[in-house]
Amino acid sequence: MARFDRIKGDYVYIEVQNVEYRVYFEEKGSGIPLLCQHSAVTDGQQWRHVLNDGDITSRYRVIVPDLPYHGKSLPPESVEWWKEEYRLTKSFFKDFILEFSHALGLERPVFLGGCMGGCLGLYLALEHPNKFKAVVGLECVLRSEEASLDFWDHPRISNNFKAAATWSLMAPGSPEKYRRETVWKFSQSAPSVMKGDFHYFFKDHNLTGQTQDIDTSRIPIYLLTGEYDAVVSPEDTRRLAEQIKGARFIEMKGLGHLSLCENPEALKRYLMPILKDIAGV
Amino acid sequence: MKVVFLDSSKVEGLRNAINNDTEFKLAARFMSEDVLLEVDESRCIVKVQDGVVTEIKLNPPSDAYWSFSIKATAESWDKLLQSSPPPFYTGLNAGMMRGNLQIIGNMEVAFAYFWAMNRMLDMMRELQNK
Amino acid sequence: MFKIEAITGKYGYLTVHEVEYRVYFEENGEGIPLLCQHTAGGDGRQWRHLLNDEEVTSKYRVVAVDLPYHGKSLPPEAVGWWKEEYKLTKSFFVDFLVEFSHALGLDRPVFIGCSMGGHMALDLALERPDKFRAVIGLESAEFTPGLDLIWFDHPRISGEFKFANLFESTAPSSPENYRREVGWVYSQSAPPVFRGDLHYYSVEHNVTGQLQQIDTSRIAVYLLCGEYDFASTPEMCRQAASKIKGAKYKEMKGLGHFPIVENYKLCKKYLMPILEEITKIH
Numbered sequence: 001m002a003r004f005d006r007i008k009g010d011y012v013y014i015e016v017q018n019v020e021y022r023v024y025f026e027e028k029g030s031g032i033p034l035l036c037q038h039s040a041v042t043d044g045q046q047w048r049h050v051l052n053d054g055d056i057t058s059r060y061r062v063i064v065p066d067l068p069y070h071g072k073s074l075p076p077e078s079v080e081w082w083k084e085e086y087r088l089t090k091s092f093f094k095d096f097i098l099e100f101s102h103a104l105g106l107e108r109p110v111f112l113g114g115c116m117g118g119c120l121g122l123y124l125a126l127e128h129p130n131k132f133k134a135v136v137g138l139e140c141v142l143r144s145e146e147a148s149l150d151f152w153d154h155p156r157i158s159n160n161f162k163a164a165a166t167w168s169l170m171a172p173g174s175p176e177k178y179r180r181e182t183v184w185k186f187s188q189s190a191p192s193v194m195k196g197d198f199h200y201f202f203k204d205h206n207l208t209g210q211t212q213d214i215d216t217s218r219i220p221i222y223l224l225t226g227e228y229d230a231v232v233s234p235e236d237t238r239r240l241a242e243q244i245k246g247a248r249f250i251e252m253k254g255l256g257h258l259s260l261c262e263n264p265e266a267l268k269r270y271l272m273p274i275l276k277d278i279a280g281v
Numbered sequence: 282m283k284v285v286f287l288d289s290s291k292v293e294g295l296r297n298a299i300n301n302d303t304e305f306k307l308a309a310r311f312m313s314e315d316v317l318l319e320v321d322e323s324r325c326i327v328k329v330q331d332g333v334v335t336e337i338k339l340n341p342p343s344d345a346y347w348s349f350s351i352k353a354t355a356e357s358w359d360k361l362l363q364s365s366p367p368p369f370y371t372g373l374n375a376g377m378m379r380g381n382l383q384i385i386g387n388m389e390v391a392f393a394y395f396w397a398m399n400r401m402l403d404m405m406r407e408l409q410n411k
Numbered sequence: 412m413f414k415i416e417a418i419t420g421k422y423g424y425l426t427v428h429e430v431e432y433r434v435y436f437e438e439n440g441e442g443i444p445l446l447c448q449h450t451a452g453g454d455g456r457q458w459r460h461l462l463n464d465e466e467v468t469s470k471y472r473v474v475a476v477d478l479p480y481h482g483k484s485l486p487p488e489a490v491g492w493w494k495e496e497y498k499l500t501k502s503f504f505v506d507f508l509v510e511f512s513h514a515l516g517l518d519r520p521v522f523i524g525c526s527m528g529g530h531m532a533l534d535l536a537l538e539r540p541d542k543f544r545a546v547i548g549l550e551s552a553e554f555t556p557g558l559d560l561i562w563f564d565h566p567r568i569s570g571e572f573k574f575a576n577l578f579e580s581t582a583p584s585s586p587e588n589y590r591r592e593v594g595w596v597y598s599q600s601a602p603p604v605f606r607g608d609l610h611y612y613s614v615e616h617n618v619t620g621q622l623q624q625i626d627t628s629r630i631a632v633y634l635l636c637g638e639y640d641f642a643s644t645p646e647m648c649r650q651a652a653s654k655i656k657g658a659k660y661k662e663m664k665g666l667g668h669f670p671i672v673e674n675y676k677l678c679k680k681y682l683m684p685i686l687e688e689i690t691k692i693h
Contacts, residue, residue: 005422007421008421009419009420009437009483010420012414012415013414013415013416024420072420072482072483074456074592075591075595077588080587080588104413151388151389151392153569154569155568155569156389156569157392157569158566158568159569159570159601160308160393160396160602161396161566163396164308164374164399165392167372167374168375168399169372177488180486180492180493181485184485184486187601187602190570190599191574191598227368228368228375229368230368230369230371230374230375230376230378230379233369233379393567396566
């Protein structure tokens with residue numbers, strides 16, 4: 001083959017809350033571990049441009065897992081998952097990241113997450129500030145509410161709806177090919193996953209009354225949100241940042257809700273200085 | 282500026298533009314629904330039969346059937362139809378999430394054909410800004 | 412000590428019919444190259460048990476590719492794919508596999524495919540006997556018309572339908588969790604993909620009247636079919652084999668349309684003798 005991406009994909013077995021999971025992950029680079037968490041519904045491919053960015057992988061060992069039930073990470077073999085309604089909980093999400101990080105021997109990684117991933121980062125900062133070097137959260141909010149999640153997993157609605165709903169959440173100026181790729185990934189998920197992930201984001205996630213306990217002197221927090229984000233507006237994130245003493249907030253002009261993959265060049269302009277800052281460059 | 286789908290001199294052009302759009306044709310190929318569009322107190326119904334817009338009916342009677350409605354103020358429609366729309370007006374879901382438009386009626390059908398509706402909005406945008 | 416599988420996933424760039432594709436594939440093992448083709452609407456995960464089988468990987472370099480639009484192989488960046496109806500053509504499918512083999516330096520690999528991969532085994536034996544040393548077709552048939560149903564890509568029907576439909580294609584005696592896994596992978600595929608693949612499976616693949624042209628002295632042909640396969644039945648597979656002089660056929664008792672996923676242990680009883688024979692003869 002003329003060209004390879006030099007990204008390596010692997011499968012690791014980890015145990016989370018007494019259940020074994022076969023977890024797919026990709027990695028590239030060397031240096032400070034950078035653990036990247038994808039947003040709801042999709043998988044680690046959202047981070048493919050970060051994985052392929054030599055400016056980042058020359059300083060960071062970038063690691064991107066697919067959460068169970070997402071991408072190449074299958075549901076667990078030992079559970080009769082077909083008898084349950086898939087629901088991502090804060091408890092599981094947190095424990096998964098901790099176990100995965102431990103399994104790969106990651107020494108105080110930087111945690112970078114988009115939307116539900118970003119929000120999860122704040123719990124990691126709150127409860128395990130000694131285990132992570134910094135948290136970079138895209139599209140973070142104190143809490144979000146959605147009246148009904150039923151349409152996201154409905155036998156009479158195809159996955160085209162998930163793609164269509166995501167389309168208008170991105171900035172119109174983001175390159176079309178990346179926006180198309182982004183919504184393709186949203187259409188490529190098992191029926192129950194979107195609703196199940198949204199359970200975490202819209203019902204389980206709530207930092208009310210806890211933000212003052214995040215100690216940014218132990219773990220720096222960077223919060224970034226796109227100008228066009230209709231799910232989590234820049235104002236939503238600014239208000240959250242104001243409640244976390246020492247947190248840095250940046251509005252990303254010209255980006256929308258899928259900032260992690262809708263416009264890699266634009267994201268890099270905001271992300272790179274932060275990653276350099278964390279690396280002490 | 283008058284909203285394009287309420288302009289009797291432009292609706293036929295709009296109907297043709299939607300029907301000629303490849304993506305609309307793919308997304309709407311099983312769609313047979315009537316969609317009400319509301320701009321303040323003004324209304325029109327986009328009639329779709331087997332994926333083809335057969336008519337855009339202005340000022341329909343109050344008891345006309347429709348399966349779902351896309352409703353917004355004139356001010357919101359103005360922003361939704363800008364060639365480079367501002368934040369929170371970039372499409373139907375963005376507009377809905379921020380309360381800038383409402384989708385009322387048979388939500389299941391509206392969401393099943395959401396892609397087709399986004400394309401219809403794109404065609405409206407193109408013609409609005411010609 | 413955490414177990415990390417020996418499988419490695421990689422991305423490479425491949426040009427087919429003048430379009431560049433970013434292709435995901437997994438591999439494990441050393442020896443004779445064994446190129447594995449997933450089913451319509453599936454992806455390379457279907458080969459995960461084979462990829463992890465040391466008895467196989469000690470003799471074979473096992474490679475499982477995700478076709479474009481499947482799994483981690485995205486649609487091509489250079490094409491406005493969203494404006495087209497996705498359809499897998501025989502021409503593209505054949506050329507993709509040949510180009511991919513060439514790009515990875517696979518020297519006359521053994522090709523193994525299931526369902527549409529099983530059909531492709533016959534097409535490759537007919538059209539590219541010089542490029543492969545043997546083909547192993549699981550659930551192969553000469554022609555399986557009428558299965559590209561509109562319901563597989565319909566805005567009013569969720570992926571649950573694909574799950575239910577393909578789950579039913581497995582044998583009732585296969586382990587429940589693996590039967591469910593078959594359905595799960597299908598339910599994850601993007602809406603147009605399964606039906607688009609079935610265009611090849613049900614419309615373009617038709618080797619009726621041609622199989623006698625296959626020369627098994629140039630390319631060995633092994634066909635296997637699950638007892639419970641109702642889409643592409645054992646009788647259809649046996650018929651196809653009977654028209655190829657020197658081809659070997661076996662019905663796989665207790666298996667359905669997805670033998671390598673639904674019950675690999677049982678499938679291996681049929682597959683391993685073939686793989687061993689190939690190492691000795693071809």
